[in-house]
Amino acid sequence: MASLDIQGVTKCFGATQVLHGIDLAVQDGEMVVIVGASGCGKSTLLRIVAGLETPTSGAVLIEGQDVTPLEPADRDIAMVFQTYALYPHMSVFDNMAYGLKIRRLPKAEIAARVQEAAELLSIGHLLERKPRQLSGGQRQRVAMGRAIVRHPKLFLFDEPLSNLDARLRVQMRAEIRRLQKRLAVTSLFVTHDQVEAMTLGDRLVVMHEGRAAQVGTPMEVWSRPADTYVASFIGSPAMNLLPASLAEGGAAARLADGTVWRFADGARPGGEGREVIVGIRPEHLVPNGAEGLALAVELAEPLGSETVVHGRLADGTALTARVPGAVVADSLRVAPEAAALHVFDAATGRRLDPA
Amino acid sequence: MQKKVIFRGVALPVALLLPQLVITGIFFFWPAGQAIWSSFLREDAFGLSREFVWFENFADILTDPNYLAVAWNTAIFSAAVAVLAMGVALFLAVQADKAIRGATAYKTLLIWPYAVAPAVAAVLWLFLFHPQIGLFGRALNAAGIAWDYKINGGQAMTLVIIAAAWKQVSYNFIFFLAGLQSIPRNVLEAAAIDGARPTRRFWTIVFPLISPTTFFLLVVNLVYAFFDTFGIIHALTQGGPGLATTTLIYRVYVDGVQNLNFGSSAAQSVILMALVIAMTAVQFRFIERKVHY
Amino acid sequence: MAGTEALAAATRRRQRRGRALAYAALTIGVLVFAFPIWMTLVGSTHDVGTLGRGDVPLWFGPHGAENYATAWTTGGAGTRNTFVVPASTMLLNSALMAALIAVGKIAISLLSAYAVVFFAFPGRMLAFWLIFITLMLPVEVRIIPTFEVMVDLRLTNTMAGLTVPLMASATATLLFRQFFLTIPDEYVEAAKMDGAGPVRFFRDVALPLSVTNIAALFVILFIYGWNQYLWPLLMVNDRTLETIVVGLTKMIGTGDSQNEWNTIMATAMMALLPPVLVVVLMQRWFIKGLTETEK
Numbered sequence: 001m002a003s004l005d006i007q008g009v010t011k012c013f014g015a016t017q018v019l020h021g022i023d024l025a026v027q028d029g030e031m032v033v034i035v036g037a038s039g040c041g042k043s044t045l046l047r048i049v050a051g052l053e054t055p056t057s058g059a060v061l062i063e064g065q066d067v068t069p070l071e072p073a074d075r076d077i078a079m080v081f082q083t084y085a086l087y088p089h090m091s092v093f094d095n096m097a098y099g100l101k102i103r104r105l106p107k108a109e110i111a112a113r114v115q116e117a118a119e120l121l122s123i124g125h126l127l128e129r130k131p132r133q134l135s136g137g138q139r140q141r142v143a144m145g146r147a148i149v150r151h152p153k154l155f156l157f158d159e160p161l162s163n164l165d166a167r168l169r170v171q172m173r174a175e176i177r178r179l180q181k182r183l184a185v186t187s188l189f190v191t192h193d194q195v196e197a198m199t200l201g202d203r204l205v206v207m208h209e210g211r212a213a214q215v216g217t218p219m220e221v222w223s224r225p226a227d228t229y230v231a232s233f234i235g236s237p238a239m240n241l242l243p244a245s246l247a248e249g250g251a252a253a254r255l256a257d258g259t260v261w262r263f264a265d266g267a268r269p270g271g272e273g274r275e276v277i278v279g280i281r282p283e284h285l286v287p288n289g290a291e292g293l294a295l296a297v298e299l300a301e302p303l304g305s306e307t308v309v310h311g312r313l314a315d316g317t318a319l320t321a322r323v324p325g326a327v328v329a330d331s332l333r334v335a336p337e338a339a340a341l342h343v344f345d346a347a348t349g350r351r352l353d354p355a
Numbered sequence: 356m357q358k359k360v361i362f363r364g365v366a367l368p369v370a371l372l373l374p375q376l377v378i379t380g381i382f383f384f385w386p387a388g389q390a391i392w393s394s395f396l397r398e399d400a401f402g403l404s405r406e407f408v409w410f411e412n413f414a415d416i417l418t419d420p421n422y423l424a425v426a427w428n429t430a431i432f433s434a435a436v437a438v439l440a441m442g443v444a445l446f447l448a449v450q451a452d453k454a455i456r457g458a459t460a461y462k463t464l465l466i467w468p469y470a471v472a473p474a475v476a477a478v479l480w481l482f483l484f485h486p487q488i489g490l491f492g493r494a495l496n497a498a499g500i501a502w503d504y505k506i507n508g509g510q511a512m513t514l515v516i517i518a519a520a521w522k523q524v525s526y527n528f529i530f531f532l533a534g535l536q537s538i539p540r541n542v543l544e545a546a547a548i549d550g551a552r553p554t555r556r557f558w559t560i561v562f563p564l565i566s567p568t569t570f571f572l573l574v575v576n577l578v579y580a581f582f583d584t585f586g587i588i589h590a591l592t593q594g595g596p597g598l599a600t601t602t603l604i605y606r607v608y609v610d611g612v613q614n615l616n617f618g619s620s621a622a623q624s625v626i627l628m629a630l631v632i633a634m635t636a637v638q639f640r641f642i643e644r645k646v647h648y
Numbered sequence: 649m650a651g652t653e654a655l656a657a658a659t660r661r662r663q664r665r666g667r668a669l670a671y672a673a674l675t676i677g678v679l680v681f682a683f684p685i686w687m688t689l690v691g692s693t694h695d696v697g698t699l700g701r702g703d704v705p706l707w708f709g710p711h712g713a714e715n716y717a718t719a720w721t722t723g724g725a726g727t728r729n730t731f732v733v734p735a736s737t738m739l740l741n742s743a744l745m746a747a748l749i750a751v752g753k754i755a756i757s758l759l760s761a762y763a764v765v766f767f768a769f770p771g772r773m774l775a776f777w778l779i780f781i782t783l784m785l786p787v788e789v790r791i792i793p794t795f796e797v798m799v800d801l802r803l804t805n806t807m808a809g810l811t812v813p814l815m816a817s818a819t820a821t822l823l824f825r826q827f828f829l830t831i832p833d834e835y836v837e838a839a840k841m842d843g844a845g846p847v848r849f850f851r852d853v854a855l856p857l858s859v860t861n862i863a864a865l866f867v868i869l870f871i872y873g874w875n876q877y878l879w880p881l882l883m884v885n886d887r888t889l890e891t892i893v894v895g896l897t898k899m900i901g902t903g904d905s906q907n908e909w910n911t912i913m914a915t916a917m918m919a920l921l922p923p924v925l926v927v928v929l930m931q932r933w934f935i936k937g938l939t940e941t942e943k
Contacts, residue, residue, distance in 0.1 A: 052360065052837050073843035085834030089856045098852070099842035146838075360833040361768050362846040368763035372775050375760040375816055381801075382794060382813035383782045389793035447677045453670040463931060464678040469938075470923035472875035472893045478916050479684035481903060482691060488909060490687060490704040505903065521681070529935055553666070582788045586877035590897040604788050611792035612882065620792050627789040635784050 002063035002153040002186055003028050004049065009058035011044055018044050020210040021058070029184040031177070033201030035191055037233070040207040043158060046190045050156050051075050062153055073102075077154040078147035082162055084139045086131040086146075092118075093127040096145045110149075117148040120179065137168045144176070148183065155180070155187040161196060173199060194234050198222070206230045224342075228349040231279050231342060237308055237320050239279045243346065246274040250355075253278045253343065257315045259293060264338035266354030276352065279342035282308065285321035285334040292333030295319055300327045387628065393621035412622035421598060422606070422623075429602040432516060433580035439520040441572055444527030449557070451528075452535040462532065469525040473518075474586030480518040481591055504592065508599025511592045515600050518591065519584045526579075527572050534568035535561065574638045581630070603627060685920070692716070692913035699909040715914040723899070724911035732899065735915050738892035743922065745810050745880070745891055746873030750866050752815035758858065761824035762850055766836070776825075783818040787879055795882050805886040814879065820865055823940060827861050828854065864937030867930045871923045892919040 004026040011019040018041045026032045034042045047053040049060055051072035059068045067075045078099075086095050093114055100110045118124040121141040131139055140160060147155055157176070161169045177200055180187050191197055197204050198218040206213045206221060206229075214226035225231035225239075232238045244253040250267035252260050253276060261278065268276070286292075295311040307327045310320050321334050343352040397408045416422045451461050468476070486492040486503040495502035504511040538561060546560045562569075585604050588594060594601035594609065601609070607627065611620030687704075693712035694705055718724055723732035764776050787794065794813065795804075803809030831854065839849045880891045890898070896919050899912050927934050 050837075050841065052840065072837075072840040073845075077841070079837070079841050081834045081838060083832060083834050085832065085838040087835065087838075087853055089853075098844075102843040102848065146842075360836040360840075361766055362836075362849070364767060364846065365769040367846060368767035368769050368772070371759040371763035374756045375779055375821065376775060378756070378812065378816040379778060379782050381797065383785050383790070383816060384778075386790040386793035386797055387785050389796065390790050393793065443677075447674065450670040450673045450677070453667065457671075461674045461678065463928060465674075465681060466931070466934070467924045467927050468681055470871050470875075470927040471920045472877065472923070474877045474893050474897050475875075475916060475920045476684075478896055478900060478912075479688055479920075481900065482688055482909075482913065482916075483684055485903060488699055488702045488704070493702050493704065521684070524681070526938070529938060533935075533939060582786050585788060586875075586893070586897075589877070589881070590900065593902075607788070607791060608878070612795075617792060624789045624792070628785065631786060631789060632784045 004154060004186055004188065005061040005064070006045070006049065007059045007061065009045065009048055009055045009060065011041070011048060011053065012056045018210050022212055024205060024212065024215065026186055026188065029186055030202045031180050031187045031189060031200060032203050032205060033189045033191060033197040034205045034207060035194055035197035036207035038192055041210040042190045042207045045207070046156055046158055046188060049188060050077060050079055076152050077156060078150045078152040079156040079158065080143045080147050080160040082159040084143040086139060086142055088131050091127065092123065092129055092131070092134070092142050095131065095142060096149050099146065099150050113149045117145040120148065121145050136164055137172065140164060140172055144179070153186065155185050157187065157189040159191055161191070176200065194236065198234070206233060224351065226351050228277055228279070228344050231344070235281055237282050237322065239281045239342070240319050242278050242317060244276055244278045246270060246272060246276055250274070256317065257313060261336055261341060262338060263341055263343070263354070268343050268352045269355040275346035277344040277346050277349070279344060280336045280340060282320045282322040284337045284340035286337060287323050287332050288335050290333065292335035294331055295321065295334055296331050297327065297329065302326055390621045390624040390628070393617055394625045397618045412618045416619060416622055416626070424598055425601050425603060425606045428598070428600065429581065432512065432602055433577050435516045436519045436523065436580040436584070437573060437576035439516065440523040440576055441527050441569070443520070444524045445531050447524070448528050448531035448535055451532055465528050466525045468522050471522055472586060473522060473584055474590040476522040477518050477587040477590035480514060480521070484514055506596055508596055511596060511600045515584070515587055515591055518587050519580060523576060523579055527576065530568055530572055531565065534565040538564050571638070574634060578634055688913050688916050692910060692917050694910055696908050696910045700906065711910065715910045719911045719914040719918065723915070724908040733887045733890045733895050735892060735918050737888060738890050738895040739918060741889055742874055742891040742893065744807065745876065746870045748807070748811040749814050749873035750869035752811060753817040753820050753869050754862055754865055756815050757817050757820035758824050758855070761821050761828055762854060765825055765828040766846060779818050779821050782816055791878065791882065798883060804883055805889060807889065809883050810880055810889065814873070814876070820869070823861065823865065824858065827858060831857060860936070861940070864933040864940065867926055867934045868937040870926055874923045
């Protein structure tokens with residue numbers, strides 16, 4: 001158990017820079033999820049922490065100690081790989097025990113640790129099997145077990161759930177969270193799945209094009225996205241982003257068709273006419289009879305208790321709403337909850353908060 | 356070419372490579388260099404001095420009617436061995452591919468000649484075609500055909516071709532059978548539904564699809580006939596009668612080991628090296644193409 | 649409907665005929681291929697007189713045991729132009745040579761392939777190409793200068809001289825390189841996490857994973873070693889080091905009909921049996937080895 005500090009880490013592969021200076025401090029026992037689309041640099045960052053890649057500049061500190069020049073083996077960390085990377089010729093027991101044998105732990109100690117981890121993961125009955133005799137979920141558990149037996153300072157997860165089917169993924173997600181809480185090991189978890197990120201992390205790092213677009217708790221990231229990228233990446237279905245300009249001295253936004261949405265939380269800086277992007281999550285568009293925007297329904301996806309409606313405004317702008325119950329009409333009128341409007345600068349995409 | 360994830364260090368990998376590099380250095384590159392160097396030298400009649408003669412050794416060889424006859428022998432021999440060994444193998448492989456039951460048993464019964472040394476193969480055929488003690492040799496003589504491969508060059512050539520091809524069929528058979536079995540069944544089924552009869556299916560679908568295998572085997576068989584048949588010729592005919600079964604390789608041996616004509620032998624070695632390099636290049640261009648598909 | 653019926657019957661007949669033909673062709677093929685060995689086996693059970701007269705028998709005679717015993721213990725009496733070595737000595741030499749070549753080639757190639765694939769160091773590509781080029785330098789094309797090197801190193805007439813120069817192998821190195829490239833990067837990363845260095849990774853992961861490749865290669869290389877001809881012919885004139893393949897042809901000499909053909913045939917059987925047994929008993933590895941080394 002330890003803290004992890006990532007300080008100004010950059011990474012270039014030849015001429016391409018994949019990380020543009022990442023700073024992150026992970027508290028003792030915290031689970032931080034790094035989430036982003038593929039190619040955003042999240043795996044590279046994890047591999048730098050693991051010691052499998054060397055940063056071009058910057059440093060990685062574990063428990064305040066600079067481990068940047070150290071080999072993975074000397075960092076006292078464990079990693080769960082996307083493909084599990086179980087040695088195919090070794091039994092489950094040997095796979096889990098391998099790192100301990102190399103560290104020359106006494107036989108009894110190794111057996112005890114493997115047994116303990118196996119029970120924790122309910123794979124005690126599989127210890128004699130070879131990896132190919134296991135199901136995907138079982139292999140996943142063995143990969144976890146291999147990390148757990150080491151009692152490392154740090155757990156690193158590299159998209160460990162992406163090879164599982166949907167049902168198992170949800171189940172393992174919960175299990176990983178439970179285990180991590182119970183063992184209270186500082187963890188870094190990489191995923192491209194925003195639901196996984198939201199449910200697993202104490203905090204999220206949303207990465208975009210080699211930068212940390214936002215670092216915060218899942219609720220912070222969801223309720224106050226730092227820019228349009230985070231806004232559209234976190235939350236499903238994605239937030240609607242509509243071009244608009246400030247009106248009423250900054251206290252409201254005027255959409256392209258002239259509709260004015262008033263902000264509940266105060267005026268944005270920049271004054272009348274400033275080009276902005278207004279964001280509203282589909283679940284914050286409420287159907288109302290008269291004064292809402294007219295939405296021509298193109299596709300209604302019933303989810304049972306609610307329906308996701310994809311439609312277009314009169315001027316052709318696409319808009320998605322999530323409304324209670326079933327939708328049968330060809331069109332409906334929706335209006336935003338004023339408190340749930342997000343405002344971003346049109347040029348930079350950064351969030352604009354009330355002055 | 357290489358892994359993305361690697362270990363650090365220089366001393367260890369160099370140490371790991373050392374045995375291989377030392378052996379190749381001492382027993383491959385040094386002698387090959389020597390061969391090239393001596394191909395430009397000529398020894399006087401008493402072996403006392405060596406003189407640098409540029410390409411004279413090569414010129415002598417390439418204008419020597421005997422050498423050209425040997426080259427021609429080699430061409431005939433190699434072509435005959437390749438065609439015979441591949442033809443028989445393809446025929447048997449097609450039959451084995453058809454045979455539903457017992458295909459594995461037939462496979463086992465056909466692949467073992469691969470394990471027989473070329474020289475031993477020669478001995479087995481010698482027992483059969485020996486003019487006095489061989490079953491076939493005697494039968495041919497009894498039938499009024501004067502069979503003696505020790506006197507008749509054409510007969511000697513026929514015998515070494517048969518012995519060489521006999522041994523190589525099993526190799527070709529394995530590859531042809533693998534090639535045939537890797538043709539997707541539904542391609543053949545599609546052809547059948549298109550109305551192609553079995554014979555037509557073979558020549559229009561199967562044969563083109565195994566053409567990479569055929570080409571690969573052609574190169575392998577030629578290399579085999581060139582280099583690996585030394586034992587057959589040495590054991591059966593010693594290159595004779597006359598030069599009737601002397602191939603390029605056998606000639607290098609005769610000139611170098613028996614006649615001690617180092618300059619000429621070295622020049623012949625260099626010519627052979629060029630041949631091997633050409634064949635290897637062809638083979639690898641082909642493999643590369645296969646990788647791209 | 650009757651027309652379809654007839655067509656179906658004709659098709660079935662044709663298919664049956666086709667299959668019967670296939671079996672017939674295969675059986676004839678098998679017999680043709682086995683015939684030379686059958687004749688040798690039968691010949692090895694008759695006495696020297698029968699064979700020398702040319703009375704070629706098609707069935708076993710009563711002298712099998714004594715012929716094999718003679719071949720095994722003395723190699724026969726020899727004639728004025730042949731020398732004899734007991735087959736037991738020659739078999740031992742052949743087995744030793746084949747095993748040393750196979751094991752040596754595999755060990756050396758495994759190590760070089762491991763170095764080339766799992767490390768980055770200056771000269772890596774050069775080393776790879778140096779090994780690769782040896783493909784183009786078979787013994788046959790550099791006989792004389794190689795022989796001179798052997799003389800200079802005093803390696804002629806030694807088991808080391810017989811085997812060590814044949815241990816370098818581009819083919820085996822390429823095969824293992826190919827195989828190592830298929831080992832997922834994650835195994836190496838996982839091993840690094842587990843604290844394994846290159847030596848441990850080789851011993852605990854790379855080597856155990858290569859076992860089937862090693863077995864397949866061993867079969868091919870054992871046969872390759874056993875069947876060596878030109879090399880031992882040049883390298884050895886001390887007849888206590890004679891291999892059975894070379895020894896056999898020396899027994900025949902110029903093929904004089906006065907030879908002790910019965911002993912020679914028994915020796916021939918002993919020369920071909922070990923590699924044939926290896927192929928037949930290890931057929932699976934053999935085919936794997938054959939098809940993979942050639943790709």
